[in-house]
Amino acid sequence: MTQPPIPAHALPVVARAPGKCILFGEHAVVRGQPEVLLAIDLYTQVAIRPSPEWRLNGHAGPVADHRYLQTAIREVWTTGTPLDVTAVSRIPKASGMGSSAAFVSGLVAAMGAVQGGVDRATLAQQVFTIEREAQGVGSPGDTSAAIAGGYLTLNTDVAAVGEALWTVTAGEERWTVRRIADPGWVWVVAYSGLPKATGPKVQAVGERFSSWEGPDLLRRFSEVAVAGLRAMAQEDRTETGRLLEENQRLLREVGVSHPRLEALIEATQPAAVGAKVTGAGGGGSIVALPKPGQETDLVRRLARAGAVPFATGPAARGVELV
Ligand code: PMV
Numbered sequence: 001m002t003q004p005p006i007p008a009h010a011l012p013v014v015a016r017a018p019g020k021c022i023l024f025g026e027h028a029v030v031r032g033q034p035e036v037l038l039a040i041d042l043y044t045q046v047a048i049r050p051s052p053e054w055r056l057n058g059h060a061g062p063v064a065d066h067r068y069l070q071t072a073i074r075e076v077w078t079t080g081t082p083l084d085v086t087a088v089s090r091i092p093k094a095s096g097m098g099s100s101a102a103f104v105s106g107l108v109a110a111m112g113a114v115q116g117g118v119d120r121a122t123l124a125q126q127v128f129t130i131e132r133e134a135q136g137v138g139s140p141g142d143t144s145a146a147i148a149g150g151y152l153t154l155n156t157d158v159a160a161v162g163e164a165l166w167t168v169t170a171g172e173e174r175w176t177v178r179r180i181a182d183p184g185w186v187w188v189v190a191y192s193g194l195p196k197a198t199g200p201k202v203q204a205v206g207e208r209f210s211s212w213e214g215p216d217l218l219r220r221f222s223e224v225a226v227a228g229l230r231a232m233a234q235e236d237r238t239e240t241g242r243l244l245e246e247n248q249r250l251l252r253e254v255g256v257s258h259p260r261l262e263a264l265i266e267a268t269q270p271a272a273v274g275a276k277v278t279g280a281g282g283g284g285s286i287v288a289l290p291k292p293g294q295e296t297d298l299v300r301r302l303a304r305a306g307a308v309p310f311a312t313g314p315a316a317r318g319v320e321l322v
Pocket of ligand 1 (some may be wrong): 025026027028029030095096097098137138139140141142196198202278279280281284
């Protein structure tokens with residue numbers, strides 16, 4: 001499914017973008033390895049209006065220190081007119097569910113609409129450039145999911161994958177983003193309540209990837225992600241669950257799990273075919289694939305274990321004007 005471009009629209013503009021959940025390949029994707037993820041049914045809505053001065057949620061104070069907003073103003077807002085930017089989000093912050101990517105995607109899509117409209121490939125590059133500049137590290141997985149919606153894979157070119165949507169670059173690095181089929185499953189994503197910090201985790205794992213064991217680790221991450229992609233293409237739930245567990249063993253090995261996340265993974269067991277950390281880790285969220293018909297039970301178990309769980313299918317559409 002090709003998504004239409006963001007059309008031209010005069011101020012005020014409201015855009016909304018979905019969060020994301022990584023199923024396979026986080027961290028290794030930063031080094032150009034395969035990743036599999038989906039846009040999830042939780043959104044950030046961003047409104048921009050003319051204003052006598054720059055404001056964020058009605059206040060001028062936070063604007064100067066907001067790295068994402070400052071970078072977006074510098075990178076894409078060519079008209080120079082100050083705006084009042086209002087954001088409302090259902091995506092928990094620093095949870096590994098892509099709240100910053102959804103905010104920047106909504107903001108830049110809204111800015112693009114005012115500046116004559118923008119196609120999604122351009123938007124994918126702009127939003128990634130802003131995220132990368134503000135965050136210092138990272139891959140375009142989150143931003144691409146917020147822009148494209150649905151299920152995506154990065155850096156895979158195997159029989160199971162569909163349409164290539166775009167290639168996004170940062171200097172010499174490149175990531176190709178493709179759409180994959182929806183296996184038709186409900187996922188349960190559960191926030192541990194522990195905020196995570198992407199930058200330090202990506203740095204720490206990056207050091208492991210640069211060490212003597214790096215090539216072997218990257219190969220194992222890649223193999224699990226490609227096998228996961230194939231299992232999903234065959235709608236093989238049991239095998240996908242087994243591969244989620246295998247991916248979790250690798251995430252543990254590179255040090256991004258946490259006792260709290262392990263306890264949540266443990267709590268999913270009777271009702272899930274597999275579960276793992278999703279996102280940068282060290283806190284944040286887990287994702288679990290329920291056994292058929294056990295979605296509600298899984299949500300209940302995770303809530304009882306103290307997490308904030310969401311049952312979600314894919315958000316079929318990426319960022320759009322509302
Ligand atoms: O935890 P999040 O939502 O910031 O996801 C990070 C995913 C990484 O692969 C660790 C980094 C990236 O940008 O791909």
